[in-house]
Amino acid sequence: MGAWVSEADSAPDAVLERLSLVLLDVFGVTAAGASLPEQKALCRAWRAPEGPAPLIGAGRCVATDAAGWLNGMALVSLELDEGNKYAKGHPAAHGFPAVLALAAELDSTGPDTAAALLAAYEVASRFGRATRLRPGAHPHGNWGVAGAAAGCARLLNLDPGATAAAIDTGAGMAIAGHFDSATDGNPVRNAWMGASAMSGLVAARMAAAGMARNTGTAALSLGTLLGEFDAGELTAELGTRWDITRGYFKRHASCSFTHPAADAMLALRDRAKPDDIEEILVESHALGAGLSEVDWSNRLSAMFSTPFAVATAALTGEIGPESALDDPAVRALARRVRLVPADDLTARLPDERATRVSVTFTDGATLTHEVPNPVGDADHHPLTEQDLIALLETWLPRRPALVDRAVAVSRELPGLARTGDALRELAGDDE
Known part of the structure; x- marks a missing residue:
């Protein structure tokens, strides 16, 4: 893996096109969070x-480490960041804030920056595939740190041995965060992604200084302590299977596990008048069956509530950054949402994150709709550049110039002679 990160110098056009879309999403979603x-x-x-x-999106340029941490937090604060169902989390959010901050500092070339971003994504995704976290553990800030370290090592032009040491060191700085921090609405969950960026930078710098060692730390930190670790996943189809092409983009400001239920509710919305609804039964795979809270206390806890997402979709037609958190009608309908696990849907993981929604009305009639994956998944209604631009324009209605900059930089970055000035333009003017 160290050799691939250090020496790979090209990627298929389709991979670079997908990188452009992921960058656009990262730039826009970070600005929305800012x-x-x-x-x-x-x-x-x-x-x-x-x-x-x-x-x-915050109107300032700052020290590299601060930018990595703060952009990492902003990127995940609205639950709109790109993800990957095979990695079981968010490879780009783990690595891109660190790589982009370091690229701006170094004024790296476009090709080098693109290679580093792809290294960050592919390494993080493979560590996500390799890691099976213990029940209750949240995936932010643990397996993906290795990807941040890999991308930064590539930008620093480290040799294969030093790159491998950086990756292993990053894997040794994993956060042991509990999933309940998200459902309880504790923003420490967002800080775990800031920590990933900082730790990736530290790991690469340690390797550059000759301090890092490759001792198999990942098997201990991600395996022995945090769960189970299958090292064979780290190099499976490395360089031929590009996980970045298999991710998903979000159109709802909520945990991805709530998206299929929201999508199914939207499909039924024209035929399901809220006043006539007796109950909404949501059958989900095992990964999403725990997001059943109906007493959310803030934005973060609401974004991890399937009843909130379903009720908001039914009543307003969208779940966005501006969705009301204390609408009595939403809370009343959410209390009529019942979330249960379904073995037949769990059996379809990881290729599908299927959900089935059944709406029962006061007259006894029932409507049912099932979706295999959320809209935006690479395997199910994938979003195009124009789709992403339309979403960003909705989420950043007062920042059209910033959206235009994000589009331009995401398209042009792999071919730029130097990236520093282009990346700094993304700070924009303070809103």
Whole structure:
């Protein structure tokens, strides 16, 4: 793996096209997260010094480490970041904030930056495939740190041995975060992605200094302590199977496990008047069957509630950054949503994250709709560049110039002579 990261210098056109889409999503979603009052308050409290790396959408350029951490948090704060069902999490969010911040600092070439981003994604995804976390563990900030380290090592032009040591060191800095932090609405969950960016930078710098060692740390941290680890997944089809082409984009501001239920509810919405609904039964695979909370307390806990997502979809037709959290009608309908696991749907993992929604009405009639994956999955209604642009324009209605910059940089980055100035333009003007 170290040799592949260090020496690979080309990727198929289809992979580069997908990288462009993932970059567009990362830029836009990070900017949307940066606009949140709590993220602005954190940036003020951080008091980061001026530097070479942009706080995307926040109107400032700061020190590399601060940019990596704060952009990582902003990227995941609205639950809109790209993900991958095979990795069981978010490879891009683990690695891209660190790589982009370091590329801005180094003023790296476009081809080098693209190669580093692909290395970050592919390594993170394979570590995600290799790791089976213990029940209750959240995937943010653990298996994906290795990807951040890989991408940064590539930008620093480390040799195969040093790159392998950086990857192993990154895997040794895993966060042991509990999934209940998300469902309870604790923003520490967002900080785990900031920690991934910082740890990836640290691991690569340690390797550059000759301090890092490759001792099989991943098997201990991700395996012995946090779950189970299958090292064979790390090099499976490396360089021929590109996991970045198999991910998903989000159109709902909520956990991906809630998306199929929301999509199914939207398909039934024209025939399901909320006042006539007696109950909404949501049958889900085992991974999503625990998101049943009906008493969310803030945005984060709501985004991890299937009843919130289903009720909001039924009543408003969308789940977005501006969706109301305290609408009495949404809370009343959410209390009529029942979420249960279904063995037949669990059996279809990982290729499908299927969900079945049945709406029972007060007159006894029932409507049922089943979806195999959420809209936006590479295998089910994949989103195009125009689809992503339309979503970003909705999420950033007062930032058209920033959306235009994100589109331009995402398209042009792999061919740029130098990336520093283009990346810094993504800071935009402070909203």
